[in-house]
Amino acid sequence: MIFAYNKEHVSDTLLTILEDDKGMEQQTERKGNIAKLTTEDGRIIGWNFFEVSEKLTIDERGQVYLTDDQIAVLNTWLQEEGFTEQLTPDHEPKFVVGFVKECVPHEDSDHLSITKIEIDNGKELQIVCGAPNIRQGLKVVVAKPGAMMPDGLLIWPGELRGVESFGMVCSAKELHLADAPKKRGILELPQDAVVGEAFPVGK
Structure with a gap:
């Protein structure tokens, strides 16, 4: 929500x-x-x-x-006002530290990769990523389905070149971080970053 x-x-x-x-x-x-x-x-x-x-x-x-x-x-x-529906609070963080457990080339693309990324509580998400520096073993920032990026983009489950994707791996620029590098690529976090920990965005 x-x-x-x-x-x-x-x-x-x-x-x-x-x-x-x-x-x-x-x-x-x-x-x-x-x-x-x-x-x-x-x-x-x-x-x-x-x-x-x-x-x-x-x-x-x-x-x-x-x-x-x-x-x-x-x-x-x-x-x-006469509505019967109710809103249910959802305090689950939508931007979290993830660990790239698997990263393989997309069969129908020369630049996309299909990743399996561990997020909070051992859960894994399949995310199609186009960043040139994505690779197995990285700690990254994941925008889960239901996230709103700082520029207003909403993240929902989707499909890229026929492969389902459930979230987005974020760059520093997309997160509107100060001094974000102009070079294209996702944000690489230190290896001591805690998987599943909320990543502060737009605070």
């Missing part, structure tokens, strides 16, 4: 993104100052909370991280 807010440049609207619309046409149901966004197959992909500053004080801009108490306020608001 991604929350985004920018009162000065967009409006006093909290955008709540739950799923990828997968290119499907969106439908909107509005009750009061809340709009529910669904796809033609019935999936709820997001909510718009208009005039949100009447309910919450949000100091951050861009992607914002709400507390359980703030989400409870939104859930009460949903009930008051």
